[in-house]
Amino acid sequence: MNQNIELVLQHSAALHTELDDLWGSFLLPSSDRGRVVAGYCSIVREHVLSQQRLLTFGFDVTAVTLVRPSFESLVRAIWSLKGASEEWIREFLTPPAPEVDARDETIKGPPVDSMLAVIAKHHPQWVHQSLSALKDETWKPMHSYVHGGIRPVLHVLLGCPDPQRVSLVLNGNGFFILATNVLQMACGGAPGRIAEIQRRFARCLPPQSSAGST
Template identity: 30%
Template sequence: MTEEEKLSATLDRTAQLHEAVAAHVDRIIPCPEKRFVVSFQAGILSLEHAMGALVLIDNGLFASGIALVRPQFETLVRGIWLLYGATEEWVDKLSEPLTVNSARQANEGPSLSEMLKKLDSSKVQPQLVDQLKQFHEVAWKALCSYTHGGIHPLSRTLTGYPAPLATDALRNSNALVSITAQLVSILSGDPENMHPIRKLYVDFADCLPLVPPPVQA
């Protein structure tokens, strides 16, 4: 199989993964507490960014598609932080209706690195935190370059985008999708909702990087 054929196959399988996750998420109702609801909203937004990345890459808009993996990751981390690491004050701030004042206060929140550090001392699974930190260490600088029009997208504009780069970007995005599906399932409060997620890791192993499946909810 050529690299272009691998990319085409990954695009098809990624679309199927999104369909499977969407069908699962549509059945999830988060616990009614404010913390659970706002974390759920962050998870849904992360999945939206992932779908945007898929559509853009599938249409050859590689720079824009890869750039969306950054907010996909950031929103996922924020959702996990809201569940496990945020103070009640921050949960309240990020649950308020959007106004000039609420937007200003929310913009004063912790950075991504600070949220990841906070999760280190939280009740979240160490395995999950390690996955997030590894992704941050490996991909963050390149994703920032794509987001801000740095050397990565400028250089690729001249040389083109090799198929393996787009395939790897999709696989990384898919890893975040699977973690987000795990988060959304946890927010339901029903451990039974984790069973379909474990199955996702098996059924879609061909379009995921080598990440361990979820453990206990």
């Protein structure tokens, strides 16, 4: 991937401006399910923007570490849109009883593989295939970054080659595009604009990335 990291970040900033404008046009969903989806999509956006700002300051290890929470939040957004039961959504948003340890989750979601299997039943095949392929390729390396393994140590000692940094930016932008598409569906927004943005900013998106309806 022979792209200049500074140029990719510059194009990405323009892409983010367009996506932010699109987000500003959405009417926030009123349903509990919609609010959960919007929350997860917002987390994806924040992680992606944070990654790219970290890269500009040379904080590559922290930027790479954000790939896993970005990915998991995206999977949960898509799963919550059509796969989560109404009971799960209700329990997820129900405040814990006073006697419950405040550090506990209200209700835990299923494992990522289980969510991906449900996504395969409710969304186009390419959505499941792209998410599953990314998980298969990156899960063990991401585990090392999140839990303090050898990979981040080597990263600090040896540095991060520009192709890896460029790939990180492109994949993050792909996450942002998908999260925007999911949010648009949750908000009932009119389709079409995302695909047009994707075509204009193809140079800073993953190859063959799709913004089709999930």
